[in-house]
Each structure stands twice: as structure tokens, then as C-alpha cells.
Amino acid sequence: MGRLTKAEFTTAVRTLRRNKGRSLFTMLGIVIAVTSVITVIGISQGVTDQVTAQTARLGKDVVTILPGQINLGGIFGGLGTFGQSVNGAFSQSDISTISQTSGVTTVLPLSTITGGVISGQDGRHYDIPVIGTTPDFPAVMGQSVAYGMFFDSSGASVNKVILGANAASTLFSQNVPLGQTVTILGQQFIVSGILSLSQIVPFAVNADFNKAVFISNSEAQTLANNTARVYEILAKTVSPAQTAAVADRLNGRLLTAHGGQHDFTILKQGQTITVTNNILQLMTLLTVAIASISLLVGGVGIMNVMLVSVTERMHEIGIRKALGATNWQILRQFVVEAAVLSVTGALAGVVVATTIELGLRLFTDIVPNLSWRADVLACLVSVVVGVIFGSIPALKAARRDPISALRNE
Amino acid sequence: MALIELRDVSKLYGFGDATTLALDEISLEINQGEFIAIMGPSGCGKSTLMHIIGLLDRPTHGEYLLNGRHVARLSPTQAARIRRDTIGFIFQSFNMIPRMTVLENVALPLLYKGMSLTKRLQTASNMLERVGMKSREYFYPSQLSGGQIQCAAIARALVTDPKLIIADEPTGNLDSAGSRLVMELLSEVHRTGNTVLFVTHNPELTRYSNRVVYMRDGAIVHDEPTAIGDIAEGARRSMYIPHRTEEDDIAGVSALMSALPSFGDRPRIPMSENKRSRRRATTRRKTKERLH
Ligand SMILES: Nc1ncnc2c1ncn2[C@@H]1O[C@H](COP(=O)(O)OP(=O)(O)O)[C@@H](O)[C@H]1O
Ligand SMILES: [Mg+2]
Numbered sequence: 001m002g003r004l005t006k007a008e009f010t011t012a013v014r015t016l017r018r019n020k021g022r023s024l025f026t027m028l029g030i031v032i033a034v035t036s037v038i039t040v041i042g043i044s045q046g047v048t049d050q051v052t053a054q055t056a057r058l059g060k061d062v063v064t065i066l067p068g069q070i071n072l073g074g075i076f077g078g079l080g081t082f083g084q085s086v087n088g089a090f091s092q093s094d095i096s097t098i099s100q101t102s103g104v105t106t107v108l109p110l111s112t113i114t115g116g117v118i119s120g121q122d123g124r125h126y127d128i129p130v131i132g133t134t135p136d137f138p139a140v141m142g143q144s145v146a147y148g149m150f151f152d153s154s155g156a157s158v159n160k161v162i163l164g165a166n167a168a169s170t171l172f173s174q175n176v177p178l179g180q181t182v183t184i185l186g187q188q189f190i191v192s193g194i195l196s197l198s199q200i201v202p203f204a205v206n207a208d209f210n211k212a213v214f215i216s217n218s219e220a221q222t223l224a225n226n227t228a229r230v231y232e233i234l235a236k237t238v239s240p241a242q243t244a245a246v247a248d249r250l251n252g253r254l255l256t257a258h259g260g261q262h263d264f265t266i267l268k269q270g271q272t273i274t275v276t277n278n279i280l281q282l283m284t285l286l287t288v289a290i291a292s293i294s295l296l297v298g299g300v301g302i303m304n305v306m307l308v309s310v311t312e313r314m315h316e317i318g319i320r321k322a323l324g325a326t327n328w329q330i331l332r333q334f335v336v337e338a339a340v341l342s343v344t345g346a347l348a349g350v351v352v353a354t355t356i357e358l359g360l361r362l363f364t365d366i367v368p369n370l371s372w373r374a375d376v377l378a379c380l381v382s383v384v385v386g387v388i389f390g391s392i393p394a395l396k397a398a399r400r401d402p403i404s405a406l407r408n409e
Numbered sequence: 410m411a412l413i414e415l416r417d418v419s420k421l422y423g424f425g426d427a428t429t430l431a432l433d434e435i436s437l438e439i440n441q442g443e444f445i446a447i448m449g450p451s452g453c454g455k456s457t458l459m460h461i462i463g464l465l466d467r468p469t470h471g472e473y474l475l476n477g478r479h480v481a482r483l484s485p486t487q488a489a490r491i492r493r494d495t496i497g498f499i500f501q502s503f504n505m506i507p508r509m510t511v512l513e514n515v516a517l518p519l520l521y522k523g524m525s526l527t528k529r530l531q532t533a534s535n536m537l538e539r540v541g542m543k544s545r546e547y548f549y550p551s552q553l554s555g556g557q558i559q560c561a562a563i564a565r566a567l568v569t570d571p572k573l574i575i576a577d578e579p580t581g582n583l584d585s586a587g588s589r590l591v592m593e594l595l596s597e598v599h600r601t602g603n604t605v606l607f608v609t610h611n612p613e614l615t616r617y618s619n620r621v622v623y624m625r626d627g628a629i630v631h632d633e634p635t636a637i638g639d640i641a642e643g644a645r646r647s648m649y650i651p652h653r654t655e656e657d658d659i660a661g662v663s664a665l666m667s668a669l670p671s672f673g674d675r676p677r678i679p680m681s682e683n684k685r686s687r688r689r690a691t692t693r694r695k696t697k698e699r700l701h
Binding site for chain 2: 007315319324325326327329399401403406
């Protein structure tokens with residue numbers, strides 16, 4: 001058995017080398033299938049990990065309140081929330097309504113003003129989001145401060161700005177620009193803190209805190225003549241066990257305050273990631289579709305090449321059968337060939353997928369999760385498909401009478 | 410018990426109006442140790458008969474017993490094992506695999522026996538030495554003359570030490586020196602107790618055989634035992650017709666056929682004409698049944 005397989009392997013490699021172009025073309029189908037499966041599994045797993053890490057940081061006792069009516073039902077409803085959550089805003093009275101609700105310990109409003117930032121270093125204007133918030137930001141968001149301090153509730157918070165990690169390097173060339181100044185809507189602010197780099201969730205509704213600067217919400221309102229848009233309010237509750245009850249109470253009170261109009265959405269722990277989850281579901285669905293199609297195409301490609309290979313060597317099959325090769329021994333030669341083709345294709349697919357994932361890591365916010373299990377699964381399935389499809393033409397050839405095979409010159 | 414026993418074996422090609430009756434109810438017994446020459450004009454079914462005896466093809470009707478076993482009842486794997494172990498087939502067109510060296514070609518049947526690579530090459534090399542081709546081991550078939558390729562093909566047929574050698578016009582593509590070489594090799598195989606069947610158009614080569622079977626239109630028309638070393642009686646009658654081209658060759662054989670006591674003016678037909686036509690009718694009926 002072993003000897004025959006070795007001889008078959010050598011012959012298979014020789015044959016495939018002789019028809020390099022054809023072999024490479026055949027492998028392409030398998031390469032595409034394996035690449036797409038591994039890449040998309042890597043991305044969805046990676047995004048899930050990132051979202052999980054972020055929600056874990058938010059804590060189970062935090063409720064998120066967003067303006068607008070968001071349908072959390074299906075995949076497509078979920079996708080619709082992207083645009084909506086940007087519209088609408090909360091008023092100062094909404095903030096007080098929430099803070100007066102029993103069970104709420106801390107209210108963290110997030111507002112945004114337009115206009116960008118002028119760096120004190122080069123005097124140039126940067127289109128960086130300015131977020132107004134309160135001193136509770138680091139505690140509620142689980143965000144640590146790398147250098148300096150976040151502004152506190154005393155009057156000393158006036159004219160202080162905190163920079164996100166990426167915003168700091170955009171605005172200033174020096175490593176730790178504490179004490180430098182920036183100008184926002186004509187007013188100078190002193191850099192008093194720099195946040196540590198926080199993990200970013202791709203496709204998330206939130207703004208990228210790494211690329212933003214933070215001032216106190218009251219100053220933001222003053223600067224923007226009370227038009228700073230409060231686009232999100234986080235409410236910390238007394239305990240994780242109470243969160244659900246508090247969320248219901250918030251719902252009731254806000255409904256009353258808004259005159260019965262349900263123009264806001266309350267997300268409890270876990271629901272925060274639903275939007276992202278829906279996209280992941282859709283992606284997984286797409287992967288399965290893409291992978292099935294490319295596997296099928298790959299399989300048919302291998303079948304085609306094996307058909308040509310078998311037809312080309314029909315006379316040789318006849319000679320081998322006349323010399324005493326059994327049907328199975330003839331078939332095995334071609335099975336080995338199909339296996340070499342699909343294994344090589346699958347390995348090439350792993351290499352391409354790994355390169356893509358590396359590229360994603362380097363050039364995007366997505367951190368794909370490389371998993372050997374996905375690699376093995378993708379390879380296994382495509383090799384099985386390749387070998388089964390590749391053996392069909394050989395099976396027909398192997399069953400012929402020696403003389404009928406010999407007549408093909 | 411005969412080594413080979415054919416009972417009313419027929420072979421049909423094609424269907425409908427294009428049906429060809431290549432073998433017409435042939436019955437033949439061949440014993441172990443015989444050296445048989447098959448003669449007859451082109452298209453009379455010699456190759457078809459050799460293929461059926463060599464298990465490369467199957468009869469449409471009739472029974473074939475090899476070593477007392479019904480061939481029709483063999484599984485494809487059993488048939489392949491018999492081809493591998495007991496039959497050596499030599500083709501007129503050599504049928505060497507062109508991208509393999511002579512040595513690899515000769516070693517091929519041993520691969521299917523599961524022999525190790527070194528042992529395979531050693532055995533094949535020894536066999537090539539026996540046929541005087543040792544110095545050409547690493548040549549490719551395209552680098553050799555016809556006679557040399559046929560010697561290598563004989564080495565390949567003999568490498569598994571088969572009991573039955575079937576050669577379909579082994580000298581058909583060779584000059585007289587090549588023919589002599591090939592026939593001497595077959596004689597040697599025969600002397601060691603093996604059975605040899607060969608097809609030829611050359612009456613001269615019947616000297617090597619101890620029995621000559623004459624065919625025409627898919628039937629055996631004459632079956633003559635001869636002494637080794639002598640040209641067969643039937644073949645001798647056509648000796649003085651010079652033949653140089655293949656057409657002449659065929660014409661020569663045709664002349665030989667008409668010169669046969671049992672054929673020419675048909676004074677002694679082995680089977681009565683009535684019986685023969687009745688048999689043909691049976692075959693045709695069987696064919697019809699097969700087609701419907
Ligand atoms: N594959 C085939 N299909 C149709 N007819 C065939 C085939 N092989 C042989 N024949 C026919 O069968 C007859 C016998 O052929 P063959 O056995 O090759 O004769 P020989 O070897 O005596 O020249 C011929 O008439 C030939 O045309
Ligand atoms: Mg012939």
C-alpha cells in the first residue's frame with residue numbers, strides 16, 4: 001500500500017508540474033473558498049472578542065439611553081439603527097429626569113459640538129470631534145487616563161481639555177503634550193490629561209474615543225450656546241441586579257416627560273452589542289454562501305481538470321490495466337492527484353487568508369482572531385470536496401475494459 | 410484439462426445496421442505448453458480473439474474457461490490479478506508508456522504486485538538482461554528502434570513470469586532481423602514450459618510453432634499441428650508468392666487461404682455449410698435480443 005502510494009504521489013506531482021498553468025487555475029477555486037472562510041471567521045470572531053471586551057468594561061450596572069426609536073429585532077432592523085442614532089438629541093431636562101430616577105447613581109451625558117480643534121503648536125485646524133462629558137467619564141466607561149488627570153467637578157475643570165490617545169499624536173508632535181493649548185470655537189483650553197488607548201469596536205454606534213477630545217459638558221453647552229447635541233446618556237445603577245428594574249422605571253419616566261412619545265431607546269447590558277451582533281450574523285451567513293459557492297466552483301474546476309487529465313491518459317490507463325492494474329489501483333492514482341491539487345490549494349488559501357488578516361490588523365481597526373480550528377476546518381472540507389469531485393472522472397475511466405481504454409490514442 | 414477452452418465464442422461490435430461480427434462462434438482448446446501461430450487476413454478477428462483470451466475484452470456470446478474457471482464469473486479485480494500474474498500480453502504497437510524509461514516500463518507490472526522499488530528495478534533489470542536490452546535500460550522508448558522496443562515489451566510481458574504469453578503480431582512492425590530476435594525470445598519462453606500464442610502474417614515464422622490456426626471472417630477455418638522447425642503445410646503453399654508491402658502480405662495470406670485443402674474449393678469443410686449458416690442465424694437472433 002505504502003509503496004504504491006509513494007509511486008503515485010511522485011507521478012501525481014510530476015503530472016501536475018507538467019501542466020502548471022492548468023493546475024494553478026484549478027487550485028484557484030479551492031484557494032478562494034479557503035481564504036474567504038478563514039478570513040470571515042477570523043473577522044467575526046475578532047469583532048465579537050472586541051465587543052465582548054468593551055461591554056465587559058462598561059459593566060453590567062450601566063444602562064445606555066439613545067435618542068430615536070431603534071428596532072432591535074432582526075438583522076435589517078438592526079442595521080437601520082446606524083443612521084437613526086445620530087439624529088435626535090436629549091435636552092438638559094432629560095438629563096435631570098434620568099438623574100432623579102430612583103436607582104440611578106450616576107448620569108453620564110455625552111454631547112458633541114461641531115467646529116473642530118485648532119492645535120496650539122502649529123495653529124492649524126483639525127477636524128477632530130469634541131465631546132462634552134462629566135468627570136464621571138473614566139469611572140463609568142472604564143477608561144483609564146495615561147498622563148495627567150481627567151477634569152474634576154470643582155471649578156478647576158474650566159478651560160481644561162483631555163485628549164484621546166490618537167488625537168494627542170495628531171495635534172502635537174511631542175509625546176506627552178500636557179500643558180499645551182488647543183482652541184475650540186475661539187476659546188483656549190489647556191491639555192490636562194491624555195487617555196490611554198482604548199479598544200475600538202468596529203461598526204459600533206459610539207464615536208471613536210481615541211480620536212476625540214473631551215471638555216466638560218457645561219462648557220460645551222456654553223460654547224455652543226446650548227446647542228451641543230447630547231447624543232447618548234449612560235446611567236449607572238445601584239447594582240447589576242437592579243439594572244432591569246431601573247431601566248423599566250427610566251422608560252416610564254422618559255415616556256411621561258416626552259408626552260408619551262417613544263423617541264428614545266434604552267439598552268440594557270448585552271443589548272449594547274446587538275447591533276454589532278446582527279452584522280456578524282449577516283456576515284456569517286454571507287461567508288457560508290460565498291464559501292459554498294467557491295467550494296462548488298473549486299470542486300467543479302478540479303473535476304474538469306481531472307476529466308482532461310483522465311482523457312489525456314486514457315491510453316496509458318489501458319496499458320496499465322492490461323499489465324494487471326486493478327480498477328482501484330488506477331483510481332488511486334487520480335485520487336492522489338486530486339488530493340495533491342486540493343491540499344496545495346487549501347494551504348495556499350491559508351497563506352492568503354493569514355496575509356489578509358495581517359493587513360487588516362495593520363491598516364484597520366479590525367483585529368481578526370486567527371484560529372487554527374477555522375484553518376483546519378476550511379482545509380478539511382475543501383480537500384474532501386476536491387477529492388470527491390476529482391475522483392468522479394477517474395472512477396468512470398478505471399471501470400472501462402482494458403481494450404476500450406487502449407483504443408484511445 | 411485444457412488451459413484455454415472457448416465454447417462458441419462470438420464478438421459483436423457496434424449495433425443496428427453497423428453491427429460487425431468480429432468472432433463467429435469460435436470453439437478452441439489450447440493446452441499448457443503449446444506454441445500456436447494464428448494466421449489469417451486482416452480484419453478476420455485475430456486481434457479480437459487474442460484480446461478475449463488475454464482478458465482485455467469480453468465475448469458477447471459464448472463461454473471462455475481459463476484454467477477451468479469461467480472468465481465471465483470473474484470480478485474485475487480477479488481478472489486484473491490474472492492479467493498481472495498469469496498472462497503476458499505483447500502488442501504490435503508495443504504500448505510502452507512514452508514518458509517512462511525502458512526500465513520503469515518493464516518494472517510496471519511489479520508495482521501492481523506491491524514489490525518494493527529496489528526489488529522491482531532489480532527484477533526488471535535482470536529481465537532486460539535476458540532479452541539483451543540491459544545497455545538500454547535508461548533510454549526512453551522514443552530513443553530505440555522498433556525491434557529494441559519490442560524486446561523491451563517482451564521483457565515487460567515476461568517480468569511477472571506468466572504461464573501464458575499472447576503476442577498480437579509481435580513482428581508486424583519489425584524487419585527480418587528484429588523478427589528473428591523476437592521469435593527466438595518467444596521460443597525460449599516456450600522451451601521453459603510456457604504456452605505461447607502469436608499472430609503473424611509471415612508463413613516463415615510458423616517454423617517456430619507446433620500448431621497453426623487459420624482464421625477467416627471471424628471463424629477458424631483450419632487447425633494444423635506442425636513440427637517445430639518446419640513451415641506449416643498450409644503456409645508453405647503461399648511461400649513462393651513474393652510479398653514486400655503490407656498489401657502483398659495480405660494478398661499472400663489470402664493466397665495461402667485459398668491454397669488450404671479445407672478452404673480453396675472447399676472439398677472438406679470442417680463444419681457443414683448448413684450447420685454454419687444455422688449457427689450464424691442463432692448469433693443474429695441473440696444479437697437482436699441483446700439490442701431490444
Ligand atoms: N472497436 C471496434 N469497433 C468496431 N469494429 C471493430 C472494432 N475492433 C475491431 N472491429 C472489427 O472487427 C473485425 C476484426 O478485427 P480484428 O480482430 O482487429 O482483426 P485482425 O486483428 O485479424 O486484423 C474487423 O472487421 C474490424 O473492423
Ligand atoms: Mg490485428
